[in-house]
Amino acid sequence: MDGTPSSPNFPCQSCEVRDTAICAALDDEELRQLNAIVTSVKLGPGATVFHEGDDSTYLFNVVSGSLRLSKLLPDGRRQITGFLFPGDFLGLSIAEVYAYSAEALVETTLCRFERGRLAKLLERFPKLEHRLLSLAGNELTQAQDHLMVLGRKTAAERVITLLLTLSKRIGVEQNGGWQADLPMGRPDLADYTGLTTETVSRTISLLRKKGLLDTNGMRRIHIPDIEKFSLHTGDY
Amino acid sequence: MDGTPSSPNFPCQSCEVRDTAICAALDDEELRQLNAIVTSVKLGPGATVFHEGDDSTYLFNVVSGSLRLSKLLPDGRRQITGFLFPGDFLGLSIAEVYAYSAEALVETTLCRFERGRLAKLLERFPKLEHRLLSLAGNELTQAQDHLMVLGRKTAAERVITLLLTLSKRIGVEQNGGWQADLPMGRPDLADYTGLTTETVSRTISLLRKKGLLDTNGMRRIHIPDIEKFSLHTGDY
C-alpha cells in the first residue's frame, strides 16, 4: 500500500504475529533490522525443530501451528513441559545446548534467529531484551503452576486444568460454551499431565458422562459450562 | 580501608554475595547506585517474606540463609517450587502479584529492592537486565527439570535427585564423600518432591539400609559415594 522510499515493505511488517510476538516491542524501523536476521521455516506434523542436547544455534518465534516441548529420561519416560502456539517465543531457557526437544504438532511456520545475531540486536534494543525478560517471567509463572499440577493434583484435576488452559488459548466460544480443536493426541496429553494415555482417556470419558465435556471426533472438545468445569481444577 | 573522596565505601561493596548475585553485573560506580535503592532485611526461621497473591511491591536478593517458595491450593495441598540460597534472586516471575509465597527456613538476610526503582535502574543499566534474563533462563531450565521429576520419576528417584541437588548447592566434601546440613524438615522435602513425609522418610531409611546415604541427626546427610548415588536419579 504505502511504499515510500524511506520505508519499503518487508516481510516482518505483515507478519501474522507482528503485534503479539517479541516484535511488538519494536517500531517499524527497528523491526526492519530484526527482519534482516530472520529466516522463515516451515515444518510438517511430527517434524523436529531441535533435539534436547543439541547445540543451541537458533532461537525461534512461532508464527502459525503449534509445538510440543519435551524432555526424555534414558529409559524412555517422557515429560512434556509445554505447548507453544502462534506468538510464543522458543529459546528463553537455553544455555549452550537445548534443555528440551521441540517438535511440530501440526503444519507449523517458525521465524528463526541465529543466537549470536539476536544477542547483538538485544544489545542495540534494550526494550527487546526487556520484553524477553517479561516473557521469561510469564513462562516461569506458567511452569510453577504446572509444578503444582504435577506435584499435587489428582488425575481429574490435571486433565481439567490442561483442557481449560488449552481452551482459553486456542478455543472459541460456541453454543454458549467453549470449543477447541486440539492439535495433540492422547499420548501428548498424558505426557504433559504426568499420567498414562489410559488414565487420560478414562478421565475424559468420565467428564463426558458427567456432562462437563463433549467430544466430537477424538480431537474436538466442547465445554458446555466453563464455570462448572473450572470448579474441578482444584484451584477453587 | 580505602576511602578516597571519589569512592567512599558503601555497604554493597563488601556484600558477601557481591560477586555471585545480580550485583556481579555492575562495576563499583554502578553498584553505588544500586546500593542507593536497597534495604537490608533480616528474618527469623519460619518468617514470611510475602504471601502468594500479595501485591508485588518488592524484589529481593538472598544474602545469607535460605528460603522456601511455595504455592497452596484452597484445600491446603502445598507445592514447594524451589529453595533459595545466598546469591539467588527472588522476583523474576512476578507480575502485579506474587505467584507464590516465600518463607525463611532459617535465620536469613535479604537485600530488598522496590520494584519501580529497580525497573528504573534496569533501564539505565541494560547489562543488569541482561543478567536478569540470563538468571531467568537458568530458573526456567531448573523448573523444567523439576517438572520431569514430578511428572515422571519414582519416589526414590525424586528424593535422590533432590538430595543430590541440595548437596551440590550447600554441601561440602567430607570423609571422601559429600555432606550437607539441610535447612528444611521432612514436610518440606515432601512438598518439594510431591510426596508425603512418610514416603520421604521411608525412602531415606531405605537409602540408608542400602549404604547409599548416612544421616546424623535428622538434618545432616552424608553421601559416601556420589557416583553410585547419582546412578539412581533416573537421569543415567
Add this chain to the structure above:
DNA sequence: CGGAGTGTTGACGTCCGTCAAGTGGGGTGG
C-alpha cells in the same frame, strides 16, 4: 532430665499404572 515436636515404622487402602482386548473414526483404494 523430661517433654514436646519431628521423624520413623507398620498395617492397610486407594488411585493410577499395566497389560490386554475391544471399538470406532478417517483415509484409501476399489
Add this chain to the structure above:
DNA sequence: CCACCCCACTTGACGGACGTCAACACTCCG
C-alpha cells in the same frame, strides 16, 4: 461412494506404588 483396514482411542481386569491413619521412637531444647 462405499467398504475395508489401520491406527488411535477406549474399556476392562488386575496389580503395585504410594497415600492414609495410627502407634512408636528419637532429637533437640529447655
